[in-house]
Amino acid sequence: MSTTRLKLRGRSLRLVRLKPRSTTMLVVASLVGLLAFAWPLFLHTDQGGASAIGHTTDAPWLFVLLLPLLVAVVLAELSEAGIDAKVISLLGMLAAVGTALRALGPGTAGLEPGFFLLVLAGRAFGAGFGFVLGAVSLLGGALITGGVGPWMPFQMFACAWVGCLAGLLPRVGGRLELLMLAAYSLVSGVMYGVVMNLWFWPYATFGSDFSFVPGDALTENLHRYLLFVVATSLAWDIPRGVLSAVLVLLLGRPVLTAFRRTARKAAFDTPVVFEPGRTDV
Numbered sequence: 361m362s363t364t365r366l367k368l369r370g371r372s373l374r375l376v377r378l379k380p381r382s383t384t385m386l387v388v389a390s391l392v393g394l395l396a397f398a399w400p401l402f403l404h405t406d407q408g409g410a411s412a413i414g415h416t417t418d419a420p421w422l423f424v425l426l427l428p429l430l431v432a433v434v435l436a437e438l439s440e441a442g443i444d445a446k447v448i449s450l451l452g453m454l455a456a457v458g459t460a461l462r463a464l465g466p467g468t469a470g471l472e473p474g475f476f477l478l479v480l481a482g483r484a485f486g487a488g489f490g491f492v493l494g495a496v497s498l499l500g501g502a503l504i505t506g507g508v509g510p511w512m513p514f515q516m517f518a519c520a521w522v523g524c525l526a527g528l529l530p531r532v533g534g535r536l537e538l539l540m541l542a543a544y545s546l547v548s549g550v551m552y553g554v555v556m557n558l559w560f561w562p563y564a565t566f567g568s569d570f571s572f573v574p575g576d577a578l579t580e581n582l583h584r585y586l587l588f589v590v591a592t593s594l595a596w597d598i599p600r601g602v603l604s605a606v607l608v609l610l611l612g613r614p615v616l617t618a619f620r621r622t623a624r625k626a627a628f629d630t631p632v633v634f635e636p637g638r639t640d641v
Contacts, residue, residue, distance in 0.1 A: 386433060396514065400562035400574070401578055401581055422513040433488060447489070455500055461477060471603050472603070476612075479523070479604065480615050482524060487525070489523070493523050498516045522548045529544060542608045545605040545608045547601065551597075557588070566588060570584055570588040
């Protein structure tokens, strides 16, 4: 009796591959995020210090804009056959795990254990997957812990970048890969806090040496911002990075192995070729 034999070719482990449409949507979403964080540094505004309105009015609009951008990334992949129901299911499962980890450590003393999951998932499954996972898991964690506020859409962007950039790291293996991921976790944990300070820093008063000065030179404002970060948030940012790096060193190898085994068994993003064959019954 004739039958077919299934042959799988390729070993790609990036579930949401950066194809042209999804790359375009990621770039657009990131540009929107960068503009939301940094526009006061480049555009003259009088909304600074005591007269500032902060993000209490524009943050909801940023959130409304971010959600369609995330959906657009997923839809772009659906249209290019880069994502399917299995990937959506895995994304939902890991987002739930990330939400639970955030509930366990909602930023107390800067300790946020969910960051190591973003790094490993972005590494194993690709930049697009890491971007969407970072934003969705932060959203879920904020809803559960009551951390909903004008800062939330900015946190979603920052976490999305952590997962996305992990998927763009050089492709190395073995112990070098683990050391590279640990170093990235340390740096990204610190930089997350550095970037997040921008959501409110230009809109508040911290003294002449630390406050944003509307219309001043970019280098001068960046100097004051660096002093502000060192004096206020670095003590929170360093523990976040250290904890993420330690978790990657302790759990990175088995978690990466599990992720990659899941990708192989589910045949994610692998071309399927049916070749004729014969079996006897």
